[in-house]
Amino acid sequence: MKKSLPFLLSTLLLSACATQQQRAEERSLKAEQMSAAIAQRRLHIDISGMNTLRYGSHRVTPDFYLELRGDTLVSYLPFYGQAYHSATYSTPSQGLNFTAPVEKLIESRHKRGMTRLEMLVNSDEDHYVYRLELYPNGQAYIQVRGQYRDTISFDGVCK
Numbered sequence: 256m257k258k259s260l261p262f263l264l265s266t267l268l269l270s271a272c273a274t275q276q277q278r279a280e281e282r283s284l285k286a287e288q289m290s291a292a293i294a295q296r297r298l299h300i301d302i303s304g305m306n307t308l309r310y311g312s313h314r315v316t317p318d319f320y321l322e323l324r325g326d327t328l329v330s331y332l333p334f335y336g337q338a339y340h341s342a343t344y345s346t347p348s349q350g351l352n353f354t355a356p357v358e359k360l361i362e363s364r365h366k367r368g369m370t371r372l373e374m375l376v377n378s379d380e381d382h383y384v385y386r387l388e389l390y391p392n393g394q395a396y397i398q399v400r401g402q403y404r405d406t407i408s409f410d411g412v413c414k
Contacts, residue, residue, distance in 0.1 A: 382401065
């Protein structure tokens with residue numbers, strides 16, 4: 256029994272080191288994938304939660320997403336908040352659901368590898384500023400400011 260104890264401890268120690276190395280390799284691979292996706296402007300973000308101005312935080316069903324396809328933004332996001340109507344705009348839809356060209360995109364790099372993309376987008380209903388904060392681990396934070404709607408934000412994961 257005493258002879259097998261050191262062997263068992265060394266086996267556990269080696270497996271813990273291998274697991275840490277595996278995690279480090281996975282983080283490195285994910286960071287490379289995120290850098291490539293940002294450089295190519297090819298992002299797909301699955302939404303997991305939203306933070307509203309008036310109604311607090313909510314979990315959302317897994318079918319909501321945001322995609323950046325080159326110079327086109329595909330937004331399929333829920334919206335809870337106040338929409339202010341203007342005579343030149345139609346009645347707002349049930350969400351932030353549209354496909355539109357990105358008129359202006361500003362990219363900046365910040366601490367810990369976070370990349371921020373700010374995009375100006377016009378839909379049939381409103382003028383929007385989408386601000387994406389993308390992290391090397393694949394986490395994403397999205398803030399949407401509309402000219403005629405309350406600001407809303409989303410949490411998600413890049414795929």
